[in-house]
Amino acid sequence: MLTRESDVEVHALHKRGWTISAIARHTGHDRKTIRAYLNGERTPGERKKPAVDPFEPFLDYVRARLDEDPHLWSRTLCDELEDLGYAQSYQTLTRQIRIRGLRPKCADCAQVTERANAIIEHPPGEETQWDWVELPNPPSQWGWGSTAFLLVGSLSHSGRWRGYLAPDMTRPQVIAGIDRITRRLGGVTKSWRFDRMATVCHPATGALTAEFAGVAKYYGVSVAVCPPRRGNRKGVVEKSNHIAAQRWWRTLPDELTVEQAQASCDTFCRTRSDVRMRRTKDGRSNVATVAKREPLSAPPAAPYPTTVTEVRKVSRQALVAWKGNQYSVPPELAMNDVHVSERLGDGHIDIATDSGIVIARHRLAAAGSGAQVRDHGHVVALDTLAQAGASSSRRPHRRKERIPPGQAARQAAEALRHNTTHTTAPTAQASVIDLSVYERAAQNRTQLP
Numbered sequence: 001m002l003t004r005e006s007d008v009e010v011h012a013l014h015k016r017g018w019t020i021s022a023i024a025r026h027t028g029h030d031r032k033t034i035r036a037y038l039n040g041e042r043t044p045g046e047r048k049k050p051a052v053d054p055f056e057p058f059l060d061y062v063r064a065r066l067d068e069d070p071h072l073w074s075r076t077l078c079d080e081l082e083d084l085g086y087a088q089s090y091q092t093l094t095r096q097i098r099i100r101g102l103r104p105k106c107a108d109c110a111q112v113t114e115r116a117n118a119i120i121e122h123p124p125g126e127e128t129q130w131d132w133v134e135l136p137n138p139p140s141q142w143g144w145g146s147t148a149f150l151l152v153g154s155l156s157h158s159g160r161w162r163g164y165l166a167p168d169m170t171r172p173q174v175i176a177g178i179d180r181i182t183r184r185l186g187g188v189t190k191s192w193r194f195d196r197m198a199t200v201c202h203p204a205t206g207a208l209t210a211e212f213a214g215v216a217k218y219y220g221v222s223v224a225v226c227p228p229r230r231g232n233r234k235g236v237v238e239k240s241n242h243i244a245a246q247r248w249w250r251t252l253p254d255e256l257t258v259e260q261a262q263a264s265c266d267t268f269c270r271t272r273s274d275v276r277m278r279r280t281k282d283g284r285s286n287v288a289t290v291a292k293r294e295p296l297s298a299p300p301a302a303p304y305p306t307t308v309t310e311v312r313k314v315s316r317q318a319l320v321a322w323k324g325n326q327y328s329v330p331p332e333l334a335m336n337d338v339h340v341s342e343r344l345g346d347g348h349i350d351i352a353t354d355s356g357i358v359i360a361r362h363r364l365a366a367a368g369s370g371a372q373v374r375d376h377g378h379v380v381a382l383d384t385l386a387q388a389g390a391s392s393s394r395r396p397h398r399r400k401e402r403i404p405p406g407q408a409a410r411q412a413a414e415a416l417r418h419n420t421t422h423t424t425a426p427t428a429q430a431s432v433i434d435l436s437v438y439e440r441a442a443q444n445r446t447q448l449p
C-alpha cells in the first residue's frame with residue numbers, strides 16, 4: 001500500500017520520465033504495485049481488500065449468538081470464536097459487528113447514565129476486595145435450586161481475581177472460599193474489603209462479628225467495610241463480578257458437574273482474565289505480570305478451622321462425589337440425598353443421613369484427582385446386594401424373542417379395521433376408510449394361482 005505522500009512522489013517521478021522499474025527500485029515497492037497506482041487501479045491510503053473475507057466463515061455463528069443473546073459481550077463472543085479458530089483481533093470483531101449491524105438494538109438499554117467517577121489509588125499488596133455474585137439458573141443436576149453463588153476475590157492493585165462456587169452464602173462457605181481464593185491469588189494482602197454482608201459484619205453498624213474477627217486475626221489482615229451505597233469503593237471486584245457473569249457463567253455448558261464448573265472458572269481466570277493488559281508506570285503489562293510484583297504474605301499452613309456441609313446425591317454405585325473424587329456409602333443409600341461435611345484442614349469428610357447419623361467417614365483424596373475412596377465393608381455389601389438381585393427368579397426382559405401381538409392388541413386392531421372406535425358421526429369434510437377392503441385386496445395379490 002502506498003501512502004498519499006508516496007503516491008504523489010511516484011506520479012511526479014513518472015512525469016519526469018522515470019521508468020516503472022526505476023520508480024520501483026527507488027521507492028522499494030513492486031513494479032505491479034507502482035503500475036496499479038499509476039493506472040488509477042489502487043487508491044492511496046487504502047489497503048486492497050482480500051479476495052476472501054476471513055470474517056465470512058464466522059458470520060453465521062456471530063449472527064446466531066447475538067440473536068440469541070443481544071447483550072452478549074463482544075469480548076465473550078471473541079473468546080468463543082477463538083476456540084473455533086478465529087485468528088483476527090478483538091477490534092476487528094467489534095468493527096464487523098458494527099458495520100454489518102449484527103447486534104439487535106435494545107430499547108430498554110438506550111439510556112446511559114453519565115456521572116463523575118472518583119479515582120482511588122490501590123498500592124501493590126495493600127488490599128483484596130471480596131463480593132458475592134448471584135448466578136441464575138445453575139444446571140439442574142447440581143441440586144442447588146434456582147441460584148448458585150460465586151465468591152470473588154480481587155487484588156485491588158493488579159485486578160487479578162479468582163472465584164469459588166458455592167450453593168449458599170453461609171459463613172462456612174465464606175471462610176472456605178476466602179482460603180481457597182487467597183491461595184490461588186498467591187498470598188494475603190494487608191487488608192480485606194467487604195460490603196455489608198451479614199456473615200462478616202452487622203449490616204446496620206458495619207461492626208465486625210465476633211466469628212469473622214477470629215478469621216481476620218488468623219490470616220493476619222485488617223478488615224474494611226464499605227459505607228452504605230458506596231459500591232464504587234470496591235470497584236475492582238465489581239468489575240471482576242461483571243467479567244465472571246458475562247464471560248464465564250453466561251456460556252457455561254449445562255452438562256458440567258460442580259467440580260468441572262469450578263475447574264472451568266479457574267481455567268478462565270488463568271487463560272482469559274490474567275492476560276488482560278493494564279497501564280503501569282513503566283508502560284503496559286498483563287494482569288498476571290503485575291500481580292507477580294505485588295508483595296503478598298504467605299497464607300497460614302492450614303485453613304481456618306470451620307466445617308462446610310453440602311447436600312449431595314448418592315449414585316447407583318453407592319458413591320458420593322466431593323471435590324472431584326468419589327466416596328463410598330452403604331448401598332442402601334443409593335439414589336438418596338446425604339449430607340457431606342468437611343472440617344477444613346482436618347483431612348477427613350463425614351457423610352450423614354438426613355437425620356444426622358454419620359454413616360461413613362473417609363480420608364480426603366487430593367482435590368480433582370478423580371480417585372475412588374471405598375470402604376471394604378461397603379464394597380462387600382454392594383457386591384452381595386448386586387448378586388442377590390442377579391439371582392432373582394424374576395424373568396428378565398425378553399429382548400430377542402418373538403413377541404407377536406396378543407389378544408388385547410388384536411382386538412384393538414380389529415376395532416381399528418372396522419372403525420368402531422369412532423363414536424361420532426362423520427362430518428361432511430371427513431372420509432371413512434374401510435381398512436378391510438385393502439386387506440382383501442392385498443390377500444388377492446399375494447395368492448398363487
